Amino acid sequence: MIEFIELISSMDARKKFFDVYSPELKTEIIETRNSLGRVTASTILAPHSLPNFPRSTVDGYSLQASDSYGASESLPVYLKMVGEVSMGAEPDFTVKPNQCAMIHTGGMLPKGTNAVVMVENTQKSQQDEIEVMRPVATGENIVEVGEDIKFGEELIPAGKQIRESDIGGLMAMGITTLSVNQIPKVGIISTGDEIISPENELSLGQVRDINSYSLSAIVSRYGGIPQVYGIIPDEEETLHKIAQKALSECEMVLITAGSSVSYRDITSLVINKLGKPGVLVHGVNIRPGKPTILSVCKGKPVIGLPGNPVSALVIAKLFVVPIMERLLGITYKNPTATITAELSVNLSSQSGREDWIPVRIVTNKQSKYKAEPVFGKSNLIFTLVKSDGLVRISPEDTGISAGEHVEVILL
Amino acid sequence: MIEFIELISSMDARKKFFDVYSPELKTEIIETRNSLGRVTASTILAPHSLPNFPRSTVDGYSLQASDSYGASESLPVYLKMVGEVSMGAEPDFTVKPNQCAMIHTGGMLPKGTNAVVMVENTQKSQQDEIEVMRPVATGENIVEVGEDIKFGEELIPAGKQIRESDIGGLMAMGITTLSVNQIPKVGIISTGDEIISPENELSLGQVRDINSYSLSAIVSRYGGIPQVYGIIPDEEETLHKIAQKALSECEMVLITAGSSVSYRDITSLVINKLGKPGVLVHGVNIRPGKPTILSVCKGKPVIGLPGNPVSALVIAKLFVVPIMERLLGITYKNPTATITAELSVNLSSQSGREDWIPVRIVTNKQSKYKAEPVFGKSNLIFTLVKSDGLVRISPEDTGISAGEHVEVILL
Numbered sequence: 001m002i003e004f005i006e007l008i009s010s011m012d013a014r015k016k017f018f019d020v021y022s023p024e025l026k027t028e029i030i031e032t033r034n035s036l037g038r039v040t041a042s043t044i045l046a047p048h049s050l051p052n053f054p055r056s057t058v059d060g061y062s063l064q065a066s067d068s069y070g071a072s073e074s075l076p077v078y079l080k081m082v083g084e085v086s087m088g089a090e091p092d093f094t095v096k097p098n099q100c101a102m103i104h105t106g107g108m109l110p111k112g113t114n115a116v117v118m119v120e121n122t123q124k125s126q127q128d129e130i131e132v133m134r135p136v137a138t139g140e141n142i143v144e145v146g147e148d149i150k151f152g153e154e155l156i157p158a159g160k161q162i163r164e165s166d167i168g169g170l171m172a173m174g175i176t177t178l179s180v181n182q183i184p185k186v187g188i189i190s191t192g193d194e195i196i197s198p199e200n201e202l203s204l205g206q207v208r209d210i211n212s213y214s215l216s217a218i219v220s221r222y223g224g225i226p227q228v229y230g231i232i233p234d235e236e237e238t239l240h241k242i243a244q245k246a247l248s249e250c251e252m253v254l255i256t257a258g259s260s261v262s263y264r265d266i267t268s269l270v271i272n273k274l275g276k277p278g279v280l281v282h283g284v285n286i287r288p289g290k291p292t293i294l295s296v297c298k299g300k301p302v303i304g305l306p307g308n309p310v311s312a313l314v315i316a317k318l319f320v321v322p323i324m325e326r327l328l329g330i331t332y333k334n335p336t337a338t339i340t341a342e343l344s345v346n347l348s349s350q351s352g353r354e355d356w357i358p359v360r361i362v363t364n365k366q367s368k369y370k371a372e373p374v375f376g377k378s379n380l381i382f383t384l385v386k387s388d389g390l391v392r393i394s395p396e397d398t399g400i401s402a403g404e405h406v407e408v409i410l411l
Numbered sequence: 412m413i414e415f416i417e418l419i420s421s422m423d424a425r426k427k428f429f430d431v432y433s434p435e436l437k438t439e440i441i442e443t444r445n446s447l448g449r450v451t452a453s454t455i456l457a458p459h460s461l462p463n464f465p466r467s468t469v470d471g472y473s474l475q476a477s478d479s480y481g482a483s484e485s486l487p488v489y490l491k492m493v494g495e496v497s498m499g500a501e502p503d504f505t506v507k508p509n510q511c512a513m514i515h516t517g518g519m520l521p522k523g524t525n526a527v528v529m530v531e532n533t534q535k536s537q538q539d540e541i542e543v544m545r546p547v548a549t550g551e552n553i554v555e556v557g558e559d560i561k562f563g564e565e566l567i568p569a570g571k572q573i574r575e576s577d578i579g580g581l582m583a584m585g586i587t588t589l590s591v592n593q594i595p596k597v598g599i600i601s602t603g604d605e606i607i608s609p610e611n612e613l614s615l616g617q618v619r620d621i622n623s624y625s626l627s628a629i630v631s632r633y634g635g636i637p638q639v640y641g642i643i644p645d646e647e648e649t650l651h652k653i654a655q656k657a658l659s660e661c662e663m664v665l666i667t668a669g670s671s672v673s674y675r676d677i678t679s680l681v682i683n684k685l686g687k688p689g690v691l692v693h694g695v696n697i698r699p700g701k702p703t704i705l706s707v708c709k710g711k712p713v714i715g716l717p718g719n720p721v722s723a724l725v726i727a728k729l730f731v732v733p734i735m736e737r738l739l740g741i742t743y744k745n746p747t748a749t750i751t752a753e754l755s756v757n758l759s760s761q762s763g764r765e766d767w768i769p770v771r772i773v774t775n776k777q778s779k780y781k782a783e784p785v786f787g788k789s790n791l792i793f794t795l796v797k798s799d800g801l802v803r804i805s806p807e808d809t810g811i812s813a814g815e816h817v818e819v820i821l822l
Contacts (some may be wrong), residue, residue: 087603411575
């Protein structure tokens with residue numbers, strides 16, 4: 001019987017782990033158009049200024065700003081129109097004082113002009129003449145060369161997960177391929193004599209494998225490739241062999257135990273045999289998820305997750321996801337988006353222990369969010385299925401009162 | 412010159428659109444293990460109770476609870492141990508009064524028992540005898556038949572986007588295939604004489620296509636398949652032909668105009684020729700994104716997005732994503748997770764207009780989030796690239812003051 005004599009906080013557990021672990025990242029070149037969610041391997045600088053020509057932001061007339069000074073509706077300025085700017089081309093004419101050219105949004109300013117008056121503020125007086133009824137300042141209604149970004153400026157920092165707008169920015173600069181970190185493979189092993197594959201009929205005493213699939217999904221969602229190694233009986237030799245194979249083929253290995261606290265703690269024994277330094281953390285003061293194991297073997301993370309599928313998912317969010325972010329090379333990280341909601345009932349917790357409570361989000365009559373705890377034993381998968389997210393009670397607190405605002409991390 | 416005489420609010424625009432539009436969904440059967448993010452086509456009910464046997468949640472001894480009543484450390488109850496429950500099997504023995512059986516977490520309770528005493532609260536007195544030092548109540552430390560979910564109960568509602576825990580729940584019930592709504596194809600057309608493909612060298616007056624790629628990425632991220640139809644010159648006939656093709660091949664079509672407000676509004680002309688009812692909304696009182704067109708042609712949404720890449724992305728979030736959710740059949744929707752941050756400076760806005768301001772999230776010394784607006788003309792893609800999210804100023808407000816808390820929707 002394993003006793004968790006020394007339970008440490010989740011923050012200390014992560015620290016202990018990351019003091020030892022730092023991955024070597026491999027990179028590859030991919031097409032920018034397919035880079036959503038991938039992580040930049042290096043800082044990308046602007047290869048040229050954008051725009052590379054002065055561009056109109058409105059439909060109107062390009063002119064020398066000083067020519068419009070003093071213009072008003074009662075006393076308009078008359079300008080001769082000497083041409084129309086074609087879209088996508090450099091104007092082949094020059095605008096002289098007291099002249100102007102018709103221009104459309106996105107058009108290039110002809111030589112001799114430094115502003116655009118909006119068509120709404122003009123009137124055609126003759127075929128080739130307009131009345132300007134409002135003065136414009138130098139630079140008005142145009143985007144200057146380099147105003148979006150200047151040659152050599154940082155476009156995207158290294159270690160950033162590419163978003164839609166980043167793809168847009170890269171394409172705007174003609175950067176159609178990109179050096180990104182490789183996608184890590186994560187090996188997943190389920191253990192337990194009572195676990196069977198979901199395709200099979202249940203006999204009494206058996207339960208179907210949940211963790212191989214929910215952990216695969218979490219690995220996929222956060223940008224890794226899951227590699228499932230099947231269900232291994234509670235047998236040290238077999239588990240060791242499979243774990244060795246997984247460790248050689250993957251960048252991280254997850255082992256979920258069939259029993260949350262097994263009478264024989266095979267997982268930690270096997271992990272310690274896989275390589276140095278082995279188990280770093282065994283037991284975290286958190287509920288659900290106490291029997292978590294964090295270890296590094298031959299430079300790779302091997303994480304022992306509770307067999308209980310609810311704990312396994314919570315622990316995956318708390319420990320596996322941050323390790324995956326390291327494996328992905330994410331160094332420029334957005335804060336986690338949450339939902340702020342009013343807690344519907346009192347929640348109590350043991351001081352010193354971190355609790356994660358599944359909640360359902362409901363919208364009340366004032367369209368404010370309420371968080372309603374979904375109660376149930378911590379090993380019931382359907383408490384999570386019925387929940388929208390998780391609320392944390394920190395180790396310093398002994399609970400949260402009804403009516404308090406909590407942050408809900410979506411599942 | 413198009414004038415937006417009648418600008419409507421984004422809420423009214425959505426209402427006007429969804430009053431007319433409702434898609435017919437096609438379904439398909441897929442493997443549950445690959446269903447992350449897919450949307451259930453129908454409600455799924457529990458095919459059996461879970462667990463289907465009474466299960467221990469701890470390591471200890473299975474017993475008749477009444478046998479332990481009155482037990483204490485000074486006056487323990489002695490029970491004869493008649494067997495050990497094997498994991499994954501139905502115990503082949505029965506426990507009589509004043510007897511017990513060794514059991515492990517997840518093990519099936521033998522007949523004759525209705526509770527489990529934790530091993531920590533027992534002591535071995537002889538090879539086949541234990542001392543129970545604490546009483547247990549009926550049902551203590553066990554999960555009853557159907558306690559996770561009961562036969563016939565709703566497992567997952569129709570119209571829900573599958574998450575990790577849902578996959579876990581389905582696998583636990585042996586549901587290895589799933590009926591889901593088909594993934595919608597979204598056609599994307601960029602228009603504009605000045606737009607060139609990102610692979611090409613820029614001549615003066617030209618800009619590279621951004622929208623085909625950033626919109627493809629947003630379609631992918633929200634669960635659709637983007638289909639890019641290339642860059643079409645500002646020419647009605649050509650655009651009409653391509654738009655017709657896209658409409659016949661896709662479930663939704665996005666057309667981004669080269670110019671945000673073109674002197675000839677080709678897009679709306681073409682849309683009205685594609686089919687009835689045609690353009691429903693033209694011009695929304697929002698910045699950026701005023702020249703947005705919402706239409707339905709032959710039962711399919713055709714959305715005209717501003718050519719300005721920043722507007723196109725904002726409008727895609729506000730209008731295209733909700734339409735995609737309808738196309739995906741999402742009816743059970745989580746609220747959007749956000750980041751609550753303190754605004755760093757005053758922001759002003761025109762009353763009656765909805766503004767979306769790009770902001771960067773920074774963490775201050777008290778580890779609180781601050782939202783710092785990233786200023787720049789609304790058509791500069793790098794204002795978005797440098798931003799973490801968007802802050803909304805509602806049409807009722809004329810601004811937000813520095814120090815107020817705002818919700819930031821991540822980009």
